[in-house]
Amino acid sequence: MRHRRVRVLTLVVAAAPGGCRPAPIQYPDPPPTAGCDSTVSYLFLVHENLPLASTWEDYFSGCEPGSYTVHMHWQSPFNSTARQEVRRRLYGARFLGEPVQGDLRFSYKMQEAMLKLYADAESTLAPNGCKPQWAKLVSESCAPLARCHEIHGYLASQQGVSQFKAGMMEDRHPEFKARAPAGWPAEVPFWKASQWSTLWMDHVRLLIEHAAEGRRRWQHTLCPDEHYNINELSRLGAQLSTESNASTEDLWRATWLDPREDMDGCNPVKEPCDPQTQQPFPEHPRTFLCSPEAVRLSEESTGLPPQAHGHRSIEEFDLFIDYALNQRGHYFGRKFDGSCAGLLSRRASGAGTPAG
Numbered sequence: 233m234r235h236r237r238v239r240v241l242t243l244v245v246a247a248a249p250g251g252c253r254p255a256p257i258q259y260p261d262p263p264p265t266a267g268c269d270s271t272v273s274y275l276f277l278v279h280e281n282l283p284l285a286s287t288w289e290d291y292f293s294g295c296e297p298g299s300y301t302v303h304m305h306w307q308s309p310f311n312s313t314a315r316q317e318v319r320r321r322l323y324g325a326r327f328l329g330e331p332v333q334g335d336l337r338f339s340y341k342m343q344e345a346m347l348k349l350y351a352d353a354e355s356t357l358a359p360n361g362c363k364p365q366w367a368k369l370v371s372e373s374c375a376p377l378a379r380c381h382e383i384h385g386y387l388a389s390q391q392g393v394s395q396f397k398a399g400m401m402e403d404r405h406p407e408f409k410a411r412a413p414a415g416w417p418a419e420v421p422f423w424k425a426s427q428w429s430t431l432w433m434d435h436v437r438l439l440i441e442h443a444a445e446g447r448r449r450w451q452h453t454l455c456p457d458e459h460y461n462i463n464e465l466s467r468l469g470a471q472l473s474t475e476s477n478a479s480t481e482d483l484w485r486a487t488w489l490d491p492r493e494d495m496d497g498c499n500p501v502k503e504p505c506d507p508q509t510q511q512p513f514p515e516h517p518r519t520f521l522c523s524p525e526a527v528r529l530s531e532e533s534t535g536l537p538p539q540a541h542g543h544r545s546i547e548e549f550d551l552f553i554d555y556a557l558n559q560r561g562h563y564f565g566r567k568f569d570g571s572c573a574g575l576l577s578r579r580a581s582g583a584g585t586p587a588g
Contacts, residue, residue, distance in 0.1 A: 267362070268358075268360075268362030268363060268364070268365050269365050269387070269388040269391050270296070270299060270365075270384040270385060270387060270388040271299050271300065271358045271360060271362040271363075271364045271365055271366070271384075272299065272300050272301075272364055272365075272366040272367075272368055272383075272384060272387060273300070273301045273302075273303060273353035273356065273358075273364040273366065273367045273368065273433075274288075274300060274301070274302050274303065274368050274370060275303045275305070275346075275349040275350070275352075275353055275367055275368065275369045275370065276302070276303065276304050276305065276306075276349075276370055276371075276372070277305050277336075277342075277345060277346070277349070277369070277370070277371050277372070278304060278305065278306045278307065278371075278372045279307050279308060279372065280306075280307065280308035280314060281314045281372065282314065282317075282318050282372050283372065283373075283569070283570025283573065284372070284373070284374075284375050284568060284570060284572070284573050284576065285317055285318050285321045285322065285573075286321060286573050286574075286577055287375050287376075287572075287573045287576040287577045287580055288321070288322060288375075288376075288580075289321040289322060289577075290577040290580040290581040291376045291379070291380050291580035291581075292322065292380065293581065294379045294380040294381060294580065294581060294582065295380035295381065295384065296360070296380075296381065296384065297359070297360065298358055298359030298360030298361075299358065299360055299362075299384060300358065300364070300380075300384075301324070301326070301353065301356050301358050301359075301364055302322050302324060302325040302326065303325070303326050303328070303349050303352050303353050303356070304318065304325055304326065304327045304328065305328050305331050305332070305345050305348060305349050306327055306328070306331060307331050307332075307333060315327070324359070326352060326356065328348055328349070328352060330348075331345065331348070332344050332345040332348065338454060338455050339456075340447070340450060340451040340452075340453075340456050342427070342456070342457040343450065343456045343457050343460050344447075346369060346427070346457060346461075347439065347440065347443055349367075349369070350367055350431075350436045350439060350440060351440055353367045353433075353436065354367075354433060354436050354437055354440060363433065364433060365387075365391075365432065365433050366387050366430055366431070366432065366433060367430070367431045367433060367436050368430045368478070368564075369427065369428050369429060369430075369431075370428060370480070370564070370566075371428065371566060373566055373567050373568050373569070374428060374480055374564055374565070374566045374568070375564070375565055375566075375568045375572070375576045375580075376563065376564055376576075376579075376580055377553055377556060377557045377562060377563055377564060377565050377579070378557055378563050378579075379579075379580060379581075379582055380580075382563075383478070383563045386478065386563065387430065387478060390473070390476075390478070391432075392432055392434070392471055393432060393471045393472065393473050394429065394430065394431045394432045394435045394461075394465060394470060394471070394472050394473070395429060395430040395431075395472075395473050395476035395478035395479055396423075396425040396426070396429045396461075396462050396472055396473060396474050396475075396476060396479055397425060397426045397429075397474070397475065397476065397479035397480070397562075398423050398424060398425035398426070398462050398472075398474040398475075399423070399424060399425075399474070400421050400422065400423055400424070401422050401423070401424045402422075403418060403422070407454065408422070410453065410454040411424070411453055411454045411455060411458075411459055412453065412459075413449045413450060413453055414452075420467075421466070422459070422463065423459065423462040423463050423466065423474070424458050424459055424462075425458060425459070425461065425462040425474070426458070426479060426480055427457040427458055427461070428479070428480035428564070428566060429461060429462070429479060429480075430476070430478040430479070431461065431465075432470075434470075435465050435470045438464075438465060438468050438470060439461065439464060439465070442464065442468065446460065446464055462474075475561075478563055478564070479562060479564070480562065480564040480565065480566050549575050550579070553565070553579065
């Protein structure tokens with residue numbers, strides 16, 4: 233596949249020493265860093281289930297042996313059936329002992345959970361003897377759109393550059409005051425990014441080292457997970473890509489949608505809603521389904537003619553994912569329902585349409 237041109241930020245700011253950092257686990261000296269640039273830690277934020285566990289199993293089976301680690305921030309420790317399924321499929325997955333509890337959305341709790349995952353990844357040695365050089369954050373609805381060796385190869389070519397999908401938020405934005413820390417300087421760009429980023433591990437260490445001051449700055453802001461990493465790393469002089477192949481694309485606006493999310497009168501970008509009441513569907517996440525009875529291929533972005541609700545073919549699914557991967561340039565997608573696991577696994581294992 234062709235790689236997209238990326239925008240790279242370099243802000244040279246002296247990084248102050250100090251801050252809170254957990255005591256590192258002692259390991260033998262790893263191989264030279266240059267030989268480990270394709271070793272990746274995958275960090276999962278999970279509430280009570282990982283519906284795409286089989287997809288990730290197939291994806292990891294295509295990785296170079298020992299070239300990855302798996303870390304789970306699993307909020308529901310007593311869901312033993314789901315956890316055992318993940319342990320069986322994702323051998324060696326590490327479950328954090330004290331996950332952050334409660335609703336993580338829109339609060340500093342989400343960033344706290346992310347930092348716990350980063351700390352676990354940073355202190356872990358991969359089976360190939362490398363300290364992983366990348367930390368990829370994913371949710372329970374995320375899935376890879378390409379095969380492991382392609383993604384790891386791409387990351388190895390991006391040494392030292394953390395990977396974001398981001399844009400600047402202007403101070404006239406109606407949510408700026410709620411999202412920006414108090415006293416944010418007008419001359420300093422304020423970035424908004426998808427939290428599902430891929431960080432260079434040296435940059436993870438910067439976030440851990442400066443976690444105490446970061447908490448003071450961000451704990452009372454709205455949705456800090458969309459702003460914290462990119463703005464803190466910019467402040468600390470890290471090199472960042474703001475339009476990266478290794479970022480994660482939210483796919484609900486051009487995908488096989490649950491039809492309740494794409495009806496006339498509803499705004500699927502905000503909340504799925506009932507066209508009769510104009511109220512959100514209760515407890516209905518923005519996901520897309522691959523079951524024949526509840527899918528729709530949107531014309532948005534793909535340029536395809538509108539399709540009625542009904543059975544969609546495997547070829548159409550592959551066409552859509554190819555578009556997201558090759559044209560939009562994203563190696564990961566998000567908002568997949570568990571009914572998509574089989575189709576995604578075909579791609580992750582190389583059994584379906586070639587990715588790229």
